[in-house]
Amino acid sequence: MANAIEIRALRKSFGRTTALDGLDLEVRAGEVHAFLGPNGAGKTTTIRILLGLLRKDAGQAELLGGDPWRDAVALHRRLAYVPGDVTLWPGLTGGEIIDLLGRLRGGLDPKRRQALTERFALDPAKKARAYSKGNRQKVALIAALASDAELLLLDEPTAGLDPLMEATFRDCVTEERQHGRTVLLSSHILAEAEALSDRVTIIRDGRTVETGTLAEMRHLTRDLVDAETAGPVRLDALPGVHDLVTDGLRVRCEVDHGALDEVLGRLHQAGVRTLTCRPPTLEELFLRHYSAERTGAGAPR
Amino acid sequence: MTVLAHPGRAGTGLTGTGVLATLAIRRDRIGLAAAVYVITAGVAGTAWTLKRLYPTPAGRAALAGTAGANPALRFLYGRLDGTSLGSITTWRYGVWAGLFAALVAIFVVIRHTRSDEEAGRLELAGSAAVGRQAPLVAALVTAAAGVGAVSVLLCAVLPLTGLPAAGSALLALGIGCCGLAFTGIAAVAAQLASAARAARGIALGVLGVAFVLRGVGDAAGASGPSWLSWASPLAWIQLARPFAASDPWVLALPLAVGAAGTGLAFALAAHRDQGAGLLPARPGRATASAALRGPFGLAWRLQRGALAGWAAGYAFIFAVCGAAAKGIGQLLGTSTALEREFTRLGGQAAITNAYLAALMLLAGLVAAAYAVSVIGRLRAEETGEAAEPVLATATGRVRWALSHIAVAAGGAALLLAVAGVAAGLGYGLRTGSAGTWVARMTGAALGQLPSAVVLAAVAIALFGLLPRASVGGAWTALGLVVVISLFGQALQLSHWILDLSPFTHAPRLPGGPVQAAPLLWLCAVALALSAAGLAGLRRRDIG
Numbered sequence: 073m074a075n076a077i078e079i080r081a082l083r084k085s086f087g088r089t090t091a092l093d094g095l096d097l098e099v100r101a102g103e104v105h106a107f108l109g110p111n112g113a114g115k116t117t118t119i120r121i122l123l124g125l126l127r128k129d130a131g132q133a134e135l136l137g138g139d140p141w142r143d144a145v146a147l148h149r150r151l152a153y154v155p156g157d158v159t160l161w162p163g164l165t166g167g168e169i170i171d172l173l174g175r176l177r178g179g180l181d182p183k184r185r186q187a188l189t190e191r192f193a194l195d196p197a198k199k200a201r202a203y204s205k206g207n208r209q210k211v212a213l214i215a216a217l218a219s220d221a222e223l224l225l226l227d228e229p230t231a232g233l234d235p236l237m238e239a240t241f242r243d244c245v246t247e248e249r250q251h252g253r254t255v256l257l258s259s260h261i262l263a264e265a266e267a268l269s270d271r272v273t274i275i276r277d278g279r280t281v282e283t284g285t286l287a288e289m290r291h292l293t294r295d296l297v298d299a300e301t302a303g304p305v306r307l308d309a310l311p312g313v314h315d316l317v318t319d320g321l322r323v324r325c326e327v328d329h330g331a332l333d334e335v336l337g338r339l340h341q342a343g344v345r346t347l348t349c350r351p352p353t354l355e356e357l358f359l360r361h362y363s364a365e366r367t368g369a370g371a372p373r
Numbered sequence: 374m375t376v377l378a379h380p381g382r383a384g385t386g387l388t389g390t391g392v393l394a395t396l397a398i399r400r401d402r403i404g405l406a407a408a409v410y411v412i413t414a415g416v417a418g419t420a421w422t423l424k425r426l427y428p429t430p431a432g433r434a435a436l437a438g439t440a441g442a443n444p445a446l447r448f449l450y451g452r453l454d455g456t457s458l459g460s461i462t463t464w465r466y467g468v469w470a471g472l473f474a475a476l477v478a479i480f481v482v483i484r485h486t487r488s489d490e491e492a493g494r495l496e497l498a499g500s501a502a503v504g505r506q507a508p509l510v511a512a513l514v515t516a517a518a519g520v521g522a523v524s525v526l527l528c529a530v531l532p533l534t535g536l537p538a539a540g541s542a543l544l545a546l547g548i549g550c551c552g553l554a555f556t557g558i559a560a561v562a563a564q565l566a567s568a569a570r571a572a573r574g575i576a577l578g579v580l581g582v583a584f585v586l587r588g589v590g591d592a593a594g595a596s597g598p599s600w601l602s603w604a605s606p607l608a609w610i611q612l613a614r615p616f617a618a619s620d621p622w623v624l625a626l627p628l629a630v631g632a633a634g635t636g637l638a639f640a641l642a643a644h645r646d647q648g649a650g651l652l653p654a655r656p657g658r659a660t661a662s663a664a665l666r667g668p669f670g671l672a673w674r675l676q677r678g679a680l681a682g683w684a685a686g687y688a689f690i691f692a693v694c695g696a697a698a699k700g701i702g703q704l705l706g707t708s709t710a711l712e713r714e715f716t717r718l719g720g721q722a723a724i725t726n727a728y729l730a731a732l733m734l735l736a737g738l739v740a741a742a743y744a745v746s747v748i749g750r751l752r753a754e755e756t757g758e759a760a761e762p763v764l765a766t767a768t769g770r771v772r773w774a775l776s777h778i779a780v781a782a783g784g785a786a787l788l789l790a791v792a793g794v795a796a797g798l799g800y801g802l803r804t805g806s807a808g809t810w811v812a813r814m815t816g817a818a819l820g821q822l823p824s825a826v827v828l829a830a831v832a833i834a835l836f837g838l839l840p841r842a843s844v845g846g847a848w849t850a851l852g853l854v855v856v857i858s859l860f861g862q863a864l865q866l867s868h869w870i871l872d873l874s875p876f877t878h879a880p881r882l883p884g885g886p887v888q889a890a891p892l893l894w895l896c897a898v899a900l901a902l903s904a905a906g907l908a909g910l911r912r913r914d915i916g
Contacts, residue, residue: 120761120915120916123764123765124764125761125764125765125915125916126914126915127912127913127914145767145769146767148766148768149767153762153765155758155761155762155765157758158762161675162568163675163678164657164665164674165659167657167658167659167660167661168657168658168660168661168662168665169661170661171660171661171665172661172666172671173762173766175665175667176667176668176671176763177766177767178767195656196659196660197656197657197659198656198657199654199656199657201491201568202567202654212762225765
């Protein structure tokens with residue numbers, strides 16, 4: 073099947089600021105693709121070029137087999153978009169805005185609209201000026217999910233949602249994939265990408281630094297272990313342990329999922345005083361793996 | 374509990390007022406200074422002009438006779454109290470200066486209380502070391518500083534035009550006190566509604582009622598309900614009788630209203646949550662009506678409320694101004710200078726026609742301002758990012774822009790039609806030929822439409838080609854056209870400058886000839902500018 077999105081060497085600058093500096097992105101039809109990067113990496117600029125709101129300076133961008141600038145209106149009938157910062161008209165109610173956006177897109181399924189409104193626990197009779205950030209986000213999400221668009225462009229869609237609604241959102245995205253819809257999910261939260269996506273593209277400073285399935289990026293899914301033990305513990309010879317730092321009775325290291333059991337066993341033998349074990353944040357990954365990219369000095373380990 | 378005995382530097386409900394007031398005055402420095410200047414210059418300029426137009430006591434007595442006999446003029450300007458220059462100045466501009474001072478107070482108070490609260494800015498400020506009452510006090514101080522500046526400046530400037538100092542001071546204080554009364558009223562309105570628009574609406578509604586009460590009371594004459602005037606803060610300026618039998622104690626009334634409003638506002642503010650209003654926010658429809666369909670439905674929904682307000686204002690103002698046209702000939706005839714000017718134009722009928730034509734020019738200029746403000750909404754939607762979700766649907770940029778352009782052009786046409794019908798009814802009912810005059814004046818008003826649309830087209834061209842400068846540029850263009858149209862001939866500007874204003878090419882109706890060529894040219898220019906703007910919009914980045 074053809075790719076839903078194909079971007080090659082995309083460039084865009086605003087005055088003297090370079091937003092995109094040769095970005096590549098390939099989203100296959102029917103997959104959930106996570107588009108990761110720290111704030112200011114160029115995720116929103118990329119999506120706005122895909123929507124035909126911005127004009128690219130150089131490179132190629134193809135969306136659903138068309139040109140996002142030239143064929144904007146025709147392409148927009150086949151996609152739904154949720155902006156990162158949802159701005160609504162203060163005098164209209166959430167229900168009116170959901171219907172309006174649906175009609176502007178060419179129709180929405182009233183039954184799905186009703187079901188989604190209940191699932192996301194949104195009061196559709198409230199004026200938009202009374203909504204919190206999370207509720208504004210829900211309005212845009214319901215409008216997008218209730219459409220029958222084949223492609224969903226979601227720009228940091230869970231930014232204002234509470235954990236319960238985030239879980240609902242994840243369920244919805246999983247269902248959309250089962251129905252064969254393609255999803256581009258921009259985020260700066262790695263855990264969200266891990267939970268939902270088939271493939272991941274990571275960008276920084278307007279450039280793609282890595283793309284592939286998460287299994288191909290094992291080094292991204294290592295856990296960070298930070299422990300204090302009663303006696304000395306030796307971890308340096310273990311396979312799957314990286315970046316070990318020993319400071320007296322305190323050890324810090326990155327551990328592959330497969331080696332976690334062995335590491336915890338040794339810590340237990342030595343007597344655990346304190347222990348934290350968590351996945352690295354995206355910012356930490358960028359600091360460790362890609363800070364050299366900018367100067368071009370080395371490849372990620 | 375020694376730890377709690379010193380929780381930090383003590384603060385009161387007013388902590389931080391100075392910082393917030395400085396911030397408010399800084400944010401408003403240009404707008405407030407401009408408003409103060411316009412009001413002061415308006416009153417002083419009126420005094421200066423009247424002195425030139427009515428130099429003799431006999432001329433002024435004749436004016437007083439005519440103005441006193443015309444209820445429509447009494448409705449518009451109030452009662453004329455004496456025949457001195459000061460009395461005539463108070464009659465001609467006192468109520469209106471008070472109205473403008475009240476507008477300044479309302480806009481400043483709501484902007485720094487409810488608008489900031491609605492936008493969440495007060496929440497940010499309130500989390501700092503800022504007392505609970507500080508934002509309201511800062512807003513009141515800013516508004517009081519504005520209207521106070523008007524009073525002080527008028528006290529200083531009016532005697533320079535030759536008016537007695539005591540009367541000048543009383544008139545100046547009356548105008549300032551009217552502003553203070555509405556400062557208190559606006560402070561209460563800001564507590565009532567949770568949306569700034571609604572709060573502004575409440576305060577402006579009170580101002581409108583005050584104008585009508587005063588107008589009806591003043592127009593009524595001795596036998597009618599003239600006591601109604603006493604219920605209106607706008608009437609108190611003239612009821613204090615500057616330049617006549619001074620009753621300065623009357624000004625205790627606006628001060629009492631201001632103080633009572635301020636006290637009530639503080640009491641209300643103490644009993645409500647941040648962000649909440651006293652009037653409950655009504656729930657709306659859970660689903661969209663069939664009319665909210667497509668970009669045109671959305672644009673209409675966003676703009677219809679404002680258009681209804683404009684249309685109501687147009688109907689009211691032009692009905693009254695049309696009614697005032699009867700007898701306008703005699704009024705102007707009381708000034709020998711004006712009479713010479715107008716008899717040169719062709720006598721009584723010509724004077725009435727000239728007055729009505731000038732009225733329609735005003736209707737055209739204000740309709741152009743309305744259209745420019747509607748086009749400005751496009752840029753506001755774009756920068757506020759509400760345009761993004763719309764443009765991400767199957768709505769092309771041009772259709773999106775055309776939806777608001779349709780409201781601008783259609784709205785301007787509606788306003789002009791309302792102005793024509795209202796002025797025609799106002800004048801026709803008083804002269805007993807309403808049918809003829811409604812048709813004649815509607816035609817005269819619609820003759821201004823192509824010129825108004827040209828200004829909207831300038832705004833469209835700027836929006837498409839120079840988006841960042843578009844709002845400022847469009848209002849600057851409108852301002853220049855207003856100056857050229859209203860003062861161009863008086864300033865003896867050269868012909869090619871006069872020709873720059875589209876209103877120079879509009880027919881001078883009623884009374885003037887109608888030529889098709891200039892109207893067609895105006896339409897062609899509007900179309901060309903709009904097309905250029907839309908072409909620019911298609912090519913540029915959004916945002």
